[in-house]
Amino acid sequence: MARALINVPPKAKRGEVIEIKTLISHEIESGFRPDSVGKLVPRDIITLFVATYNGQEIFRADLHPAIAANPFISFFTVATESGKIEFKWTGDNGFSQTETAAITVE
Amino acid sequence: MTGRRVAASPCRVSCRVLSRAFVLAALVIANSFTSGAEIPLAQRQSGYEFMTRETRAMQDDDTTNPGMLWVLDGEALWSRKAGEAGKSCADCHGDAPANMKGVAARYPAFNAARNRPINLEQRVNLCRTEQQKAAPLAFESKDMLALTAFIGRQSRGMPIADPMNDRTRPFIEAGRDMFFRRQGQINLSCAQCHDDNWGGKLAGVPIPQGHATGYPLYRLEWQAMGSLQRRLRNCLTGMRAESFPLGADDYVDLEIFLMWRARGMPVETPAVRP
Amino acid sequence: MTHADQSPSTTRRSVLIDAARIAGGALLVTALPGSGSATPAAMLGAMKKVMGEAPLRKGKVKLELPPLIENGNSVTMVVSVESPMTAEDYVKAIHVFNEKNPQPNVISAHIGPRAGRAAMTARIRLADSQKVIAVAEMSDGSFWSDETEVIVTLAACLEVL
Numbered sequence: 001m002a003r004a005l006i007n008v009p010p011k012a013k014r015g016e017v018i019e020i021k022t023l024i025s026h027e028i029e030s031g032f033r034p035d036s037v038g039k040l041v042p043r044d045i046i047t048l049f050v051a052t053y054n055g056q057e058i059f060r061a062d063l064h065p066a067i068a069a070n071p072f073i074s075f076f077t078v079a080t081e082s083g084k085i086e087f088k089w090t091g092d093n094g095f096s097q098t099e100t101a102a103i104t105v106e
Numbered sequence: 107m108t109g110r111r112v113a114a115s116p117c118r119v120s121c122r123v124l125s126r127a128f129v130l131a132a133l134v135i136a137n138s139f140t141s142g143a144e145i146p147l148a149q150r151q152s153g154y155e156f157m158t159r160e161t162r163a164m165q166d167d168d169t170t171n172p173g174m175l176w177v178l179d180g181e182a183l184w185s186r187k188a189g190e191a192g193k194s195c196a197d198c199h200g201d202a203p204a205n206m207k208g209v210a211a212r213y214p215a216f217n218a219a220r221n222r223p224i225n226l227e228q229r230v231n232l233c234r235t236e237q238q239k240a241a242p243l244a245f246e247s248k249d250m251l252a253l254t255a256f257i258g259r260q261s262r263g264m265p266i267a268d269p270m271n272d273r274t275r276p277f278i279e280a281g282r283d284m285f286f287r288r289q290g291q292i293n294l295s296c297a298q299c300h301d302d303n304w305g306g307k308l309a310g311v312p313i314p315q316g317h318a319t320g321y322p323l324y325r326l327e328w329q330a331m332g333s334l335q336r337r338l339r340n341c342l343t344g345m346r347a348e349s350f351p352l353g354a355d356d357y358v359d360l361e362i363f364l365m366w367r368a369r370g371m372p373v374e375t376p377a378v379r380p
Numbered sequence: 381m382t383h384a385d386q387s388p389s390t391t392r393r394s395v396l397i398d399a400a401r402i403a404g405g406a407l408l409v410t411a412l413p414g415s416g417s418a419t420p421a422a423m424l425g426a427m428k429k430v431m432g433e434a435p436l437r438k439g440k441v442k443l444e445l446p447p448l449i450e451n452g453n454s455v456t457m458v459v460s461v462e463s464p465m466t467a468e469d470y471v472k473a474i475h476v477f478n479e480k481n482p483q484p485n486v487i488s489a490h491i492g493p494r495a496g497r498a499a500m501t502a503r504i505r506l507a508d509s510q511k512v513i514a515v516a517e518m519s520d521g522s523f524w525s526d527e528t529e530v531i532v533t534l535a536a537c538l539e540v541l
Contacts, residue, residue, distance in 0.1 A: 003179050007169040017496030025175045027329070030505070032482040058494050061502075066478060066486040068454040068503035069329035070172045075489070078496040160446045160456045172454075310533045311450070326451035380450040 001097065002026055006087060008101040012079035020051065020059075021074040024089055024097065030065035046091035049073060054083040063091075079105045144301055145315055150371060153314040153379055156305075161326070165378040173255060173324040173376025176248075176331045180256025183249060189240025195253075198237060202260055210258040211373050212267035214362040216274050222355065223269070223277050223362045226254050227333065245352040251331045255322050258375030266319065268369040269362050281363025284356065290347025311380075317368040318361065320377020327380065334361055420511075423477050426484035427515065430475050431523050436515065441526040443476075443514040452506040452532040457486075460499035461516040461524070471498035473517040480510035506532050 007021040024046070031043025043065065051059040058077045077085075082105045088098045154162060168174050184195045184202050199205050214223040217232075224232070230253055231242035243250040270278060285296045299308070300316035307313065321334040328336075335357045342349040350356050427436070444458040463471045470493045476486040486504050498516070506512070513527040 003175045005169065005174055005178065021169050023170065023172065023175065030482070053494070056494070058491075060490040061500075062485075062488040064483065064485040064487065066481050066483070066505050068505050070175060070324075070503075072170055072172070072456075072501070072503045074170075074501040075491070076495050076497040076499055078494055080494075158446055158448065158450050161450065164454075164456065326454045329453050 002089075004087070004089075004097065004099045006099055006101050008085055008103055009079075010102070011104045011106065014079060014081070014105050016079045017076050018079050019074055019076050020085065021072070022049075022051075022087055023070065023072045025070055026089075026091070026095070028065065028067055028069045028071060032065065044092045044095075046071060046089050046095060048088075048090045050088045051075070051077075052086045052088075053077060054081065054085075058085075079103065081105050144367070145304070147370070150317065150368070151304075151315055152317055152319050152371060152374065154320075154374060154377065156312040156314045157378075157380060161378055161380055165320075165374070171324070171376060171378060173322075173331060173378060176252045176255040176322070176324075177259045177376055179248070179252035180254070180259075183253055184256060189234065189238035191237065191239040193238050195233070198233075202256065206257050206260040208261055208264055208267070210254075210261040210375060211264045212269065214269065214358055214365065216271075223274055223358055225334075225358050225361050226257065227335075228353070228358070230254065230257075246333060246336055251322050251333065254333065255331060255376045258322065258373065261373040262375055263372050265370045265372055266365055266368050269365050270369075274362060277359050278363050278366050281359035281361070281366075284360050285363055285367075290342070290345040292346055294345050294347075296341070316364070317371055318364045319368055319371050320374030320379070322375065323377035323379055325379050331376070334364075420479045423479040423484040423511075423513070426477055427475075427513070430488070430515065430517070434521065434523050437522065437524050438526070440524040441474075441514050441516045443512065443526040443528050445512060445528050445530050447528075447530060449506060449530055449532045452508070454503045455506050455530075456501065457504050457512075458499065458501045459514045459516075459526075460497075463498045463516075463518070465493050465496055465498060467493050468519070470519045471495070471516050472519055474498070474500060475515045475517065476504070477513045477515070478506065478510055479512075480508040481506065486512070506530060508532055 003025040005023040009018050012018050026046055027044065028046065029041055029044040031040065031045075033041050035041050045065055045067070046063050049059075049061045049063060049071075050057060059075045061073060063071065082103060084100050084102055086098060086100045088096070090096045154165065157165075163170075165171055165173075181202070187194045187197070196202070210226055213226040213229065215229070216222070217224045217229075227243075227245055227250055230250065234240045234242050243253070288295045288298075296316065299313050304313050304315040318334045318337075321337070322331050324331050325337070335352050338357055338360060339349045339352075440462045442458075442460045444460075445455060449455050457476070459474050459476065461471045461474065463469065465471065471491060473491065474487075474489045476488075477484050478486055487502055489500050491498060491500075509529075509531045511527055511529050513525055515523055515525045517523055
């Protein structure tokens, strides 16, 4: 399980635009680096990041090797209702990780 | 020594550029008097001051600092029972934020049993082997970096304690000798860059003063967390000098000298550096 | 690169974009693994894949990258797009391309009116001093862009330490 750090405001007003910050531990091996004997280290990256808010997709990003290691991605969403925001990262070699954060909207 | 390559050091493009620049720098510096002039206390600046605004912003915000990923792992490890004794760090030390304040700020510290200073990693391993009856953690391993980052985080903002006393003095002097010693293929000392030429540029990169205020830190070059010893090995390799195995006493002597050199400066762990 | 039409706009970018449209897929150059560098043509090919025949307009998008990058391994990039983000008028996606990394795509972020604000931050790798282009795909099918030239003093993607 990779370590992830999610930042979602725990409380927001209905209709407020909030910023969500995500950070996950992953080497994002680009596949373009030669090792010490000159052989290319095989690609191992996160390819997709999806955020859903009470089941509805609010952000989806296709990632490429140009994303830095330990990817940081932040984006915005409208606080519509209380509930759960779920984050899912998937990638090469069957990598898959899900994190959730709760939000209270008044 | 000519033509001899430092073992296990794949030379990056930047190393070769740095080497050429170092040779040029050495030629310029070679005939100037190296006074061993140390930076006046009031003029000391952390590597933070030499970074771009964006890299500083990465360090300043705990929600975006990649080093925090290791701190969080360390927090989890702190409570995990380990070894034959089945004890966790928390079982002896309690709550880290309450009880570990100031600890990282006073390491390396003199250890009576070993009759010499030891650094925080070695202290962690003493606890592992003697108290938890567990295998020591490998230097630079994920768990070791996580624990030392977590412990270091508890000292963030606190001034680095002055390690000088009668027992540590000979080791600080040994570290100081190493800092001023010309070594390697380019016959360069640490002081020539970090005392005499800080603020200048080497291959387009600013030369910092070399204060170890934020270790372990997330280095953009490594794309990972690393200890002070890892950085020292990078330096020695860049100087085309012989580096030591991780955990060597020579490093700890240099570490305690660097802490003395940075005494009073605030701890920044987990720092971010380019 | 030249093209037959006498276009009033002769900026290098518009000439290249027009040339890309005329030449179609022929400009797509595959970067070989380990070769270490794609080309501006590969970037145009990647953009054409996303945009099809639609013209690329400059504006509405703000791409923020530090002009001098001290380490290409991790560069903070902010992209923001002017848009009311209503159900009738919103940003569908933000695509970022580069011209000198081993391959031209960086990230494609799909959003919608629920975003409230069309902006995102990501940390990216830049292998060399180069041009980076951010393209916003709008709900009405139009494409808008901003580009920046950056200087990278230490490269990413190339060798293991």
